[in-house]
Amino acid sequence: MGEVRKVQKKLRQIENLEIKISLAPEERFKISRKAELRSRLAELLLQQSGPQYTLGTVAEGNKEKMKRQVVDAPEDLPSQTPTASKIPKGERQPKAQAAPAQQSASQRQTAPGRDGDGDGGARRTQPDTGPQGTRVSDPQPPPAGSDARPATPTTDVGNQPQAEQQDTEFASLKATWEKTKFRLRLLEGHTDIVTCVVAIDNVVISGSRDTTVKVWHVPTATQQRNLGGHSGGVTCLSAPPPEYCRKLARSLSLSEKDRFILSGSADCCVKIWSLSTGQCVKSIYTFNAVTALCFVPEGHGYIIAGSDGGKVQGWSWQTLESCQSINAHHEAVTSIQAQGPLVFSGSVEGDVCVWENLCSEREPLRLLQHWDSQVTGCRGGQGSRLVLSPRGDRLFLGHGRAFIRVLNWRTGSMSRLTNHSSLSGVTDCIHQTPGLLIGSCYDLANGQSTLNMFSLPQCRYVTSLTSADVPRILCFAAWLTGSGGHRWVTGGQSLVVWEQLPASAKQRGDVTVRRDSRLDASLLESEGDTDEDEDSYDEDGEEEKDCQSQDATEGESSSWFRCVLQ
Structure with a gap:
């Protein structure tokens, strides 16, 4: 090894x-x-x-540790439930002791299906905090409905039809995707790496290291606008919802139909662009290179950005004035995602912070949880870039390895999904679209890029899509057309649109659809059984x-x- x-x-x-x-x-x-x-x-x-x-084995020195397989327990992924110790920032979180599994594979198959997403952002916990947001209270027990609740006894045969229905639905989903076809189209215009993409209806907005933000009309594969104004590489984009765009348009005496886009750059600026005019309506200087960005649609709305120095900063959408600046991480923030009133930030060193938005004009973010790399297993190193995708109590983590890690952010329990059949795979981005979790994977051994699909909320492997014409995928966006078809856009060395063809289409697709049976079983790990870190x-x-x-x-x-x- x-x-x-x-x-x-x-x-x-x-x-x-x-x-x-x-x-x-x-x-x-x-x-x-x-x-x-x-x-x-x-x-x-x-x-x-x-x-x-074998796939289910990870070597460590001269011994091998066999991973347990999850046969059909979609919401039991984080079955190891360590004590939810809330730690002050900078302290190391002790590894949790894994509890032995109590259910056999046959018992899991008869377990009733549960949606462990819980109430996610709707439920707000109220930990006591010190002057700097450091938690000083004892941890609260996980709320009902979270992934952390104990498993329901599996002897109740009355729930068997529900499990059978889930299996039937999954079989149908898998059969549908195994027959799907995609047409690929290249969007040409950027002269450097495409670092970020977002989609609004049939419009794609892309940011690049060439310092530009470009607006594309997808049906015609043409460039509508070139938004030039940054003096450094564009690192992140975010699109506020229409109702918040209307509020800003009214304050700027613009058409209420106008849409706006946020861009962050290495030039230390966050810019707000009008898509109808192509003009920058506001530029915010942050004193640090902007490396992550999201819009929080709560209250009057908030812009939340992460910086190269580890800061998390907030601005009010109503006043566009700074309302908070927090030294949240020790190293660069690589991902910020919002889910209801919750904000999740991740950094190069592999730690994750969970924030609650109090909808206040002063210091709206309050720290709820901080899980360091000892818990997440995402230790910083060469090529490290932590990406996040929240869903209820679960947080999907990509960290440049062959696995997608799954963190129960309330309890700190960890599990992982196989995203490549060997350790030579690299996960660069994770995205959720209705019913699907999509993880990109790049094979270091042969240079092939793949999109792996898992069903939600069960996280069962569905199929994989690949094409020789697609280079390493560094960013991803997806949306549904009016007819219910999928449209995706991937960025990296090139910007590519993936358009799903109708089932009745006679033309041949540009994408190879294949299943890797070695990904059928999700690998479950206890806190102590982390996969080998190549660095x-x-x-x-x-x-x-x-x-x-x-x-x-x-x-x-x-x-x-x-x-x-x-």
């Missing part, structure tokens, strides 16, 4: 180098070894593909020298995230 991890780490470094604007001679030499390293990694993985190296092992002298050389030439910019800011 040691050599496999070394080769994987070198390939990650090469992938990060390839998206830099300029390269030093030694960096070009490293990239020239890409094909050689891919061939070597494929050879090593083939050697280890026998009975001694956490001791390397030989040559590898360590390579890392030191790269650190000397790139400093902190070895990760994809740092490259975006260059």
